Amino acid sequence: MTARKTALVVAPGRGTYGKNELGSIARLHGARFADLIAHFDAQRRDRGQPTVSELDGAERFSVATHMRGDVAAPLIYTATVLDYLSIDREKFDVVGALGNSMGWYSALALGGAVSVANGFRISNAMGLNSQTHGPGGQILLQVVDEDWRPVPGLRQTLFALVAAIASRPGHALALSIDLAGMLVFAGNEEGLAALLAEAPPTPGRDPLRLAGHGPFHTPLMVGSSDKAKAELPAALFGTPALPLIDGRGHIWRRFAGDSAAVRDYTFGHQILAPYDFALSVQVAVKEFAPDVIILPGPGDTLGGAIAQSLIAIGWQGIASKADFAARQAADPILLSMGRADQRAAVTGHK
Structure with a gap:
């Protein structure tokens, strides 16, 4: 049997569920993960919100609706988590997880610091809370x-x-x-x-x-931070089962993290201070030296930022866009599940 490849998984953030992704949750995951989608729908229904299934199944994509925080966040979380659960574990050994901005909430679930259900609760609440801020x-x-x-x-x-x-x-x-x-x-x-x-x-x-x-990752988001701390209890959090790399480049080690500290970071620094996504990628590849980086959906727009983060440190000799393209053609280091061919390589299914 071929040895498994080690993989880092990077959860995307806002702006990744767009017109081209409309309907993708039902199309890619509706049969296999119907029960989990129904659970997410029930959480939304209990709060008087349109369900993930209704939003994903809309006749047309609406910027005014689908790009709003309280809609975008649950759609992105659902697509990301279900893609993650679709990774072929006989081919890939996931050695760490990270995310970009609100992708951190998804990463918490991918890494086991919160359950998949509680990760949805957090992402859904923060999508609404992200609209609680000063002008900007x-x-x-x-x-x-x-x-x-x-x-x-x-x-x-x-x-x-x-x-x-x-x-x-x-x-x-x-x-x-x-x-x-x-x-x-x-x-x-x-x-x-x-x-x-x-x-x-x-x-x-x-x-x-x-x-x-909004003015994300600045002190202008203090209202969002305060609301999160008030409504999302410590009981939602545990210690990660996979290493998590946060927006400071800090590594939360598996089974060794302080759940209270993870929560404090998530609803404090992560909301109110800059998110250094490039550093998180660079720390992760240096620490875990993965064979590949897997980018779950929705979309694949974060792929450029991942590549540019690698280029900035000359990872494995990749020093330019041309170098990255050549590496992708010969032995892909980045597998984007938003691309059909690369998705098939990750899931083992077309």
Whole structure:
């Protein structure tokens, strides 16, 4: 029998369940995981919310509806967890889990720090709680060129500009998420307007205001943090059965973590401080040296950020987009379950 490949699993965050993913939960998982989907639906129904099945089964994708936090979060969690449960364990030995932003809530369930059912409860509650914040939002800026190499000095220039804007009276602005090749800054409307007006030219795309997103991972989210601590009890949390790598690059070791500390991080630092996704990927590959990285659905938009995180440290000689493409063609290091061919390689089913 062929030896299993070691794998890291990376849970995606907001913005990954889009038009192309509508109906995918029922299509990919409806037969095998009908009971689990029904349990998630019951949790939503008990709260007077449209069910996952109803939202996934809508006639058409609605930005106004499906991109809203209280809808996006349960859809993304469901798709991610069911993909994770579909991984062929005779082919892959999962050695750790991490996530991007709200993907951390999914990672908690993948790693066994919470049950799958309680992970849905947390994600569903946080999708609603994420709308509890001060005025503001997020802006995405690219800092790498077309070959995914850093533009010299651009990252430092942006951080200096953001610090200068944040020092002005009435302006709030800070790093929200580090995606290696892209930076997400968050703040209030005054801070965001100043950044849009004063940002230097960036490659690839103009600065993008992310629709429907609040000032995530900044102190402006204190209302969300307080609400989470009040309504989501410590009893939901245990110690992880798999290593978990959080948004600081900290590793929560299997069977050795403090469940109270995991909860404190999840509803404190994880909400109120920057999420360094690039660092979490880099720490994970250095620590666990996986044969592959598996990206569950929905979608595969996080694949670029994973690749750029590897490029930034020259992982296994991958130093550019061209290097990454060549590696993917010869011996894929990233398997995205949102792509049919790569999904088949992960699940053993077409």
